[in-house]
Amino acid sequence: MPELPEVEVIRRDLEPLVGGKTFTRPLIHIPTTIAYPEPALFAASLSGRRIRSICRRGKYLLVNLDHGTLAIHLRMTGNLVYRPEGQPGEDRFLRLVLPFTDGSALYYSDMRRFGRLWLVENEEELNKFVLRRVGPDIYNDLKKEDFICMLGQRSRACIKGLLLDQGFAAGMGNIYTDEALFLSGIDPRRRAGEITKAEAEKLYDSIIKVLRMGIKFGGTTFRDYRNARGARGDFQAKLKVYGRRGEHCRCGAVIEKTTVAGRTTCYCPCCQK
DNA sequence: AGCACCACCTGTGGGC
DNA sequence: TGCCCACAGGTGGTGC
Numbered sequence: 632m633p634e635l636p637e638v639e640v641i642r643r644d645l646e647p648l649v650g651g652k653t654f655t656r657p658l659i660h661i662p663t664t665i666a667y668p669e670p671a672l673f674a675a676s677l678s679g680r681r682i683r684s685i686c687r688r689g690k691y692l693l694v695n696l697d698h699g700t701l702a703i704h705l706r707m708t709g710n711l712v713y714r715p716e717g718q719p720g721e722d723r724f725l726r727l728v729l730p731f732t733d734g735s736a737l738y739y740s741d742m743r744r745f746g747r748l749w750l751v752e753n754e755e756e757l758n759k760f761v762l763r764r765v766g767p768d769i770y771n772d773l774k775k776e777d778f779i780c781m782l783g784q785r786s787r788a789c790i791k792g793l794l795l796d797q798g799f800a801a802g803m804g805n806i807y808t809d810e811a812l813f814l815s816g817i818d819p820r821r822r823a824g825e826i827t828k829a830e831a832e833k834l835y836d837s838i839i840k841v842l843r844m845g846i847k848f849g850g851t852t853f854r855d856y857r858n859a860r861g862a863r864g865d866f867q868a869k870l871k872v873y874g875r876r877g878e879h880c881r882c883g884a885v886i887e888k889t890t891v892a893g894r895t896t897c898y899c900p901c902c903q904k
Numbered sequence: 905a906g907c908a909c910c911a912c913c914t915g916t917g918g919g920c
Numbered sequence: 921t922g923c924c925c926a927c928a929g930g931t932g933g934t935g936c
Contacts, residue, residue, distance in 0.1 A: 805928095
C-alpha cells in the first residue's frame with residue numbers, strides 16, 4: 632500500500648496530533664505485528680515514553696521518543712489512525728492500539744498483517760534491526776548528481792527494478808515508479824546503463840515531481856490507504872498509467888500492462904522508449 | 905550482480 | 921448464483 636507520499640502524509644498529519652504525548656501500555660492483538668523486541672518487552676518498554684518528533688526514511692515512519700525510536704512499516708495494507716479520547720477505533724483488522732496518557736490513541740489496522748513495528752533504544756539498533764538495507768530517502772536525501780552516478784554503478788540492472796530496490800534509494804513503490812517512468816518517457820524494462828545523462832536528469836526530476844504531487848493530493852487510495860485522520864487520498868485520479876491498462880494515453884495510444892521486476896507494470900508503448 | 909520464485913496474509917473481482 | 925483462481929500498494933530469503 633503506502634509508498635513514500637502516503638507515509639509522508641501520515642507523518643505530517645500525525646506530528647502535530649501526537650507530538651509531546653506520552654504512551655501508556657499498548658494493546659497487542661496480533662503479536663506478530665511486533666518485529667522487535669519480543670511483544671511483552673515491547674509493551675513494557677514503550678509505556679511511559681514521550682514523543683519528541685516524527686520523521687521518515689523511505690516508507691518507514693520513525694517516531695523519535697525521549698529515549699529510543701518507534702519504527703513503523705505499513706507494508707501493503709497497514710493503517711495508522713489517531714483518535715481522540717471517546718472515539719475508539721474498532722475494525723475487524725485492528726492489530727494494535729497505542730494509547731496515550733490523555734486517553735487518545737493510535738490504532739494500527741492491517742488486513743494482510745504484513746506491517747511491522749520495532750522499538751529500538753539507539754541509532755545503532757535502528758540501523759541494525761530496521762534500516763540495515765535501506766538506502767537514502769529518495770525525496771529528501773538524494774541529490775540529482777548522486778542519483779545519476781548511482782545509476783551508472785548499477786548499469787546492468789533493469790531501471791524499474793532498481794527504482795523499487797529500497798537499498799538503492801528508499802521510498803519508491805509500484806505506483807509512483809510507473810508514473811515517474813511515464814513522465815520521463817522511459818521504458819521500464821531498460822537497463823540503467825542504457826539511460827543517457829539527459830534521460831537520467833529527467834527521470835530524477837519526474838520522480839521528485841510525482842512524489843511531490845502525491846503528497847500534495849494526500850496520497851493514493853485504491854482500497855485501503857487512509858491518512859492519520861482516517862481520510863482517503865486523492866492522487867489516484869491524477870495517475871497517468873498505473874491501473875489504466877486498456878485506456879488511452881494522452882498521445883492516443885493504448886496503455887499496456889506487462890510484468891517487470893516481478894511486478895505488474897503499466898506503460899505507454901508510444902511515449903516510453 | 906541481478907533476477908526469478910516463494911513466503912508471509914486476507915480480501916476482492918473477473919471468468920467460467 | 922457460485923466457485924476458483926489470479927492478483928493486490930511490500931519486503932526478505934533462497935538459489936541459480
